[in-house]
Amino acid sequence: MKIVDYxxxxxxxxxxxxxxxxxxRVVIGKEDQADNFCMRVFTVEPGGFTLRHTHDWEHEVFxxxxxxxxYRKGEWRDIQSxxxxxxxxxxxxxxxxxxxxxxxxxxxxxxxxxEI
Amino acid sequence: MKIVDYxxxxxxxxxxxxxxxxxxRVVIGKEDQADNFCMRVFTVEPGGFTLRHTHDWEHEVFxxxxxxxxYRKGEWRDIQSxxxxxxxxxxxxxxxxxxxxxxxxxxxxxxxxxEI
Numbered sequence: 001m002k003i004v005d006y007x008x009x010x011x012x013x014x015x016x017x018x019x020x021x022x023x024x025r026v027v028i029g030k031e032d033q034a035d036n037f038c039m040r041v042f043t044v045e046p047g048g049f050t051l052r053h054t055h056d057w058e059h060e061v062f063x064x065x066x067x068x069x070x071y072r073k074g075e076w077r078d079i080q081s082x083x084x085x086x087x088x089x090x091x092x093x094x095x096x097x098x099x100x101x102x103x104x105x106x107x108x109x110x111x112x113x114x115e116i
Numbered sequence: 117m118k119i120v121d122y123x124x125x126x127x128x129x130x131x132x133x134x135x136x137x138x139x140x141r142v143v144i145g146k147e148d149q150a151d152n153f154c155m156r157v158f159t160v161e162p163g164g165f166t167l168r169h170t171h172d173w174e175h176e177v178f179x180x181x182x183x184x185x186x187y188r189k190g191e192w193r194d195i196q197s198x199x200x201x202x203x204x205x206x207x208x209x210x211x212x213x214x215x216x217x218x219x220x221x222x223x224x225x226x227x228x229x230x231e232i
Contacts, residue, residue, distance in 0.1 A: 001188045001209070002202040003195060006178070027200040028176050034202060036226040037153040039176045041200075060144045060155045062122070062222045064180060064198075072117045079119060082180075084143040084157075086118040086150060093117070106178045108224060110152040 002032055006041040012116050014051070021048025021097070029115045037108050038115050042095075044068065044103040049096035057113040059093070061085040062106045067099035118148055122157040128232050130167070137164025137213070145231045153224050154231050158211075160184065160219040165212035173229040175209070177201040178222045183215035 006027050014022040021044060028039040041064070044050065052071060061070075063083040069076040070085055071094040078098070079085060087093045097103035109115075122143050130138040137160060144155040157180070160166065168187060179199040185192040186201055187210040194214070195201060203209045213219040225231075 001186070001204065001207055002200070003186065003188070003193055004200050005198050006200050007198065009200075027178075028202045032202050033204065034174065034176065036174070037176065037224065039178065039200065039202075039224070041178070058150065058152070060150065060153065060224070062143075062155065062157070062178065062180070064178070070117070070119065072119070077119055082121050082123065084118070084120050084122050084125075084155065086144045086148050088117065088149065091117055106222065108153065108155070108176070 002028070019049065019051040021045035022050055024116050026115045035111055037110050040107050040116060042105055042107055044095065044097040046097050046100055050094055052092065052094035054090060054092045055113070056089045057110055058089045059085070059087040060108040061087065064104040064106060066097060066101050066103035068095055068103040069098050070095050118144070135165065135167040137161035138166055140232050142231045151227060153226050156223050156232060158221055158223055160211065160213040162213050162216055166210055168208065168210035170206060170208045172205045173226055174205050175201070175203040176224040177203065180220040180222060182213065182217050182219035184211055184219040185214050186211050
């Protein structure tokens, strides 16, 4: 059994015109012999956003803290601490922070997809 | 894309000598065409605990809020908001609330395991 605070996991930073102010962490993955699916935690700074993109695997998202929005079929929908989002494969998506504090969400993907 | 607050999902209550003060919710599962893994959210009341058990599938856990403990190889380890726990298949485990507020955690399982 692995027990760790998510903030102890190594960080991957995204800061460009396409994805701004985002820190990603793989917290449970192949290194842990998690063979079926992978847990990552993302922190989006105020004003930040993830890449808008599409891929053939799904996301299962749980919002841990903060206030954000998710892009869904041409519009932005508010999401916040306690919101669950299921993004099926091949559906375009993007997440941004709409608050004054960090926006933190858990995002799981099936094995086979890139872990980060 | 499904967007929902976890508290809107139907509840399953556990209240016996073996599992006390626990409310479980399937928030993303087969009904959503989530074919690879399933997201549940559990709320454990102060004084409450989940079943101590073992099964051949894994858990990927993220603690959303509160203070708890997880049973691991004969001892109790403190966990709290922001803790990640990976419980491999066939490892005995149990989770309890050690605080004065609800203890809320996200727990994912692979497809094929019972959803709740």
